[in-house]
Amino acid sequence: MSHSSDIAHARPIRLALDVLGQWTELTDSTPSSEMVRIQAEDLREAQNLRTRLRAEAVESGKNADDVAVYLDIEIHIADDARTARREFSGLDAPVVPASIRYIGTPVGLAGLIADVKAADVADGVTLIAVGPQEANFGKVAYGVVPWLEDRGVAFSASKVEGATGVRPASHVLAS
Numbered sequence: 260m261s262h263s264s265d266i267a268h269a270r271p272i273r274l275a276l277d278v279l280g281q282w283t284e285l286t287d288s289t290p291s292s293e294m295v296r297i298q299a300e301d302l303r304e305a306q307n308l309r310t311r312l313r314a315e316a317v318e319s320g321k322n323a324d325d326v327a328v329y330l331d332i333e334i335h336i337a338d339d340a341r342t343a344r345r346e347f348s349g350l351d352a353p354v355v356p357a358s359i360r361y362i363g364t365p366v367g368l369a370g371l372i373a374d375v376k377a378a379d380v381a382d383g384v385t386l387i388a389v390g391p392q393e394a395n396f397g398k399v400a401y402g403v404v405p406w407l408e409d410r411g412v413a414f415s416a417s418k419v420e421g422a423t424g425v426r427p428a429s430h431v432l433a434s
Contacts, residue, residue, distance in 0.1 A: 272376035273383030291327035298358035365402025400425035
């Protein structure tokens with residue numbers, strides 16, 4: 260079934276969490292034959308890495324879409340940006356992030372995630388909490404997941420609940 264109206268026949272963004280070193284995808288998507296996590300200083304570097312990885316797949320005889328590239332994003336989110344920045348400044352976090360870092364609100368993070376996909380920066384993102392994991396990932400479940408769902412991203416309720424401890428209050432697919 261083809262949806263020619265889909266934006267450039269693109270698949271929706273994929274979302275995963277790194278929970279204490281354990282990678283868990285929350286989106287309900289078709290598994291890729293190869294999944295690659297990347298770290299980048301900025302979105303341009305991430306986009307260049309994804310382009311290179313997809314080109315290498317084609318050179319080795321695979322389809323570029325067989326490779327799903329996930330960009331690591333370090334996060335600290337709160338209900339408002341000022342609170343997020345204040346809380347973050349009190350954390351013992353590395354000054355230089357290992358990858359892109361986002362400090363702000365759940366809706367702002369959801370917008371960044373959507374932009375990552377829209378600009379072909381990555382096929383998915385892996386969120387890594389800087390600071391209290393339970394609080395950050397709870398806000399992902401309550402704020403980021405519903406926002407992305409409203410824009411066509413399908414999530415697995417059991418995976419969201421398993422990774423965040425929160426049963427999403429949204430129209431997540433039962434699984």
